[in-house]
Amino acid sequence: MGDVWTLTEFRYGELKKVSFELLARGRILADKLGSSLVSILLGYGIKEKDIDELIKRGADKVYVIEDPRLENFIVEVYSRIILHLLDEYNPDIFIAAATTIGKTLMPYVAVKRKTGLTADCTFLDIEEGTGLLLQTRPAIGGNILATIKTPFTKPQMATVRPHSIKPAPYDEGRKGEVVYKKFNDEVFSASTKFLRFVKNESEQINLQEAKVIVSGGRGLGRAENFKLVEDLAKILGGAVGATRDVVDRGWKPYPHQVGLSGKTVSPELYIAVGISGAIQHIAGMQSSENIIAINKDPDAPIFKIADLGIVGDLHQVVPLLIEKIKEYKKEAR
Numbered sequence: 334m335g336d337v338w339t340l341t342e343f344r345y346g347e348l349k350k351v352s353f354e355l356l357a358r359g360r361i362l363a364d365k366l367g368s369s370l371v372s373i374l375l376g377y378g379i380k381e382k383d384i385d386e387l388i389k390r391g392a393d394k395v396y397v398i399e400d401p402r403l404e405n406f407i408v409e410v411y412s413r414i415i416l417h418l419l420d421e422y423n424p425d426i427f428i429a430a431a432t433t434i435g436k437t438l439m440p441y442v443a444v445k446r447k448t449g450l451t452a453d454c455t456f457l458d459i460e461e462g463t464g465l466l467l468q469t470r471p472a473i474g475g476n477i478l479a480t481i482k483t484p485f486t487k488p489q490m491a492t493v494r495p496h497s498i499k500p501a502p503y504d505e506g507r508k509g510e511v512v513y514k515k516f517n518d519e520v521f522s523a524s525t526k527f528l529r530f531v532k533n534e535s536e537q538i539n540l541q542e543a544k545v546i547v548s549g550g551r552g553l554g555r556a557e558n559f560k561l562v563e564d565l566a567k568i569l570g571g572a573v574g575a576t577r578d579v580v581d582r583g584w585k586p587y588p589h590q591v592g593l594s595g596k597t598v599s600p601e602l603y604i605a606v607g608i609s610g611a612i613q614h615i616a617g618m619q620s621s622e623n624i625i626a627i628n629k630d631p632d633a634p635i636f637k638i639a640d641l642g643i644v645g646d647l648h649q650v651v652p653l654l655i656e657k658i659k660e661y662k663k664e665a666r
């Protein structure tokens with residue numbers, strides 16, 4: 334069996350957390366296949382500790398390509414390097430995150446390699462008997478989950494939805510191999526030129542980076558009542574999420590939506606207020622580390638995945654919670 338590769342995201346001196354999620358997925362696949370997990374790291378300003386962290390989080394091998402010309406992501410250059418590496422090593426599986434970089438680079442590479450690519454997978458597995466990569470993703474507007482295989486070409490390629498798995502844990506005892514690769518100038522030539530990086534200001538609600546998220550559902554009753562959710566989020570230093578029902582009613586704009594057709598999140602703490610726990614909502618938050626649900630219906634499905642359930646009227650529970658947290662903070666000072 335060939336190796337399993339993950340594309341590490343490294344931007345402006347920083348390893349992106351999504352790279353560790355890919356290692357978590359990749360580790361499961363490599364273990365099932367009995368093959369090695371290789372992390373591909375391209376960038377500029379890469380430090381020893383970055384490479385080491387990839388190994389500690391599951392990579393058996395890291396291919397490092399470091400060059401000032403890789404500081405900014407230019408798809409032509411990045412893909413040319415990846416294609417050289419693919420030709421040289423011929424891995425079985427190659428996965429990247431379904432981020433802007435992954436969604437730009439992977440189709441480019443797949444076309445050049447004449448192989449298949451499944452975008453935005455929420456689950457990956459290995460088929461027993463054949464060893465093929467099973468690439469599962471929502472299809473037909475999220476109404477079904479489709480599993481796709483790439484039986485005839487290699488590598489089998491997929492992008493994986495960020496936050497659909499917890500990052501691989503750090504294991505101090507892990508050891509691995511580091512291979513530094515060099516490429517000639519030709520590889521770095523491009524018909525496009527990087528001018529400047531402009532941050533998308535509309536992405537201000539950083540739901541996917543938040544450690545705490547308080548989300549509100551239809552149980553809030555009306556838009557004004559969302560203040561309860563906002564106040565709770567504020568006192569916890571968290572972000573505000575919402576269900577699709579809330580977004581459809583115009584109580585909160587779409588960037589707040591958590592779920593299958595919204596954002597996938599995995600904060601340390603997710604508080605669901607007046608949310609029933611529909612499968613499409615759960616799909617976007619089930620990998621949260623701790624889930625607290627507040628719902629007046631003891632049979633609400635959200636309680637099935639909650640670590641802590643509070644059965645009660647949110648209009649009573651949430652103000653009480655805010656008050657208690659305030660008291661606690663005062664005492665802790």
Ligand SMILES: Cc1cc2nc3c(=O)[nH]c(=O)nc-3n(C[C@H](O)[C@H](O)[C@H](O)COP(=O)(O)OP(=O)(O)OC[C@H]3O[C@@H](n4cnc5c(N)ncnc54)[C@H](O)[C@@H]3O)c2cc1C
Nearest residue numbers: 550551552576577592593594595607608609613614629647
């Ligand atoms: C293709 C497709 C994609 C979808 N994508 C998404 C998605 O991305 N995200 C998403 O969220 N949904 C999505 N949905 C919709 C999803 O199926 C549900 O309709 C939606 O999540 C329900 O939202 P809700 O929990 O706010 O409302 P409800 O299901 O109506 O739940 C409201 C809850 O509030 C509780 N409640 C009421 N009053 C109180 C009170 N005073 N105190 C405490 N609890 C109270 C009720 O007991 C109930 O459990 C999608 C659906 C489809 C078909």
